[in-house]
Amino acid sequence: MDIWWRKPGGGGGEDGGESDRQEKRAELEMALKGNLALQVYIRMAYTIMVYLAFTWSTVVLLGGYVSSLQKKDFWQPG
Template sequence: MAGGGGADRRRRTGGESCRRERAEMEASIKANLTVQVYVRMAVTVTAYLAFTWSSIVLLGGYVSSLQRKDFQCLTVITVIEATM
């Protein structure tokens, strides 16, 4: 009788530690995913801002005051952002 009770207690304790490890792992994965989502949102917003800014500069009144190299850089930025 005593052996059976101890075995049950060990099973419960082993199961609890397994559940605890699984909960810690889930919390870690959830935190990692949350960080990734916020980073992707920040990158997306930055990309939209860069695309909008470069489009305004290319299509706006600043074209005449840009040097050739600046114009080429803005064109490359706009094309890269449009394909992403």
């Protein structure tokens, strides 16, 4: 199948255009992989920080609430 940027016959040409294209593709692929890895680590750090913030706020709120409870606030049978 001939595509407009390829020469008929499937050859890359005698000027080394195919190898240049492969090198550029490899560089782009490495850049994309690095960018993806950075985004994954940032998202992991963000998730951990959100989890810690939620846990901390729960402890603070419940800690303040528990300290103000009195014995009459608990349900007692009968």
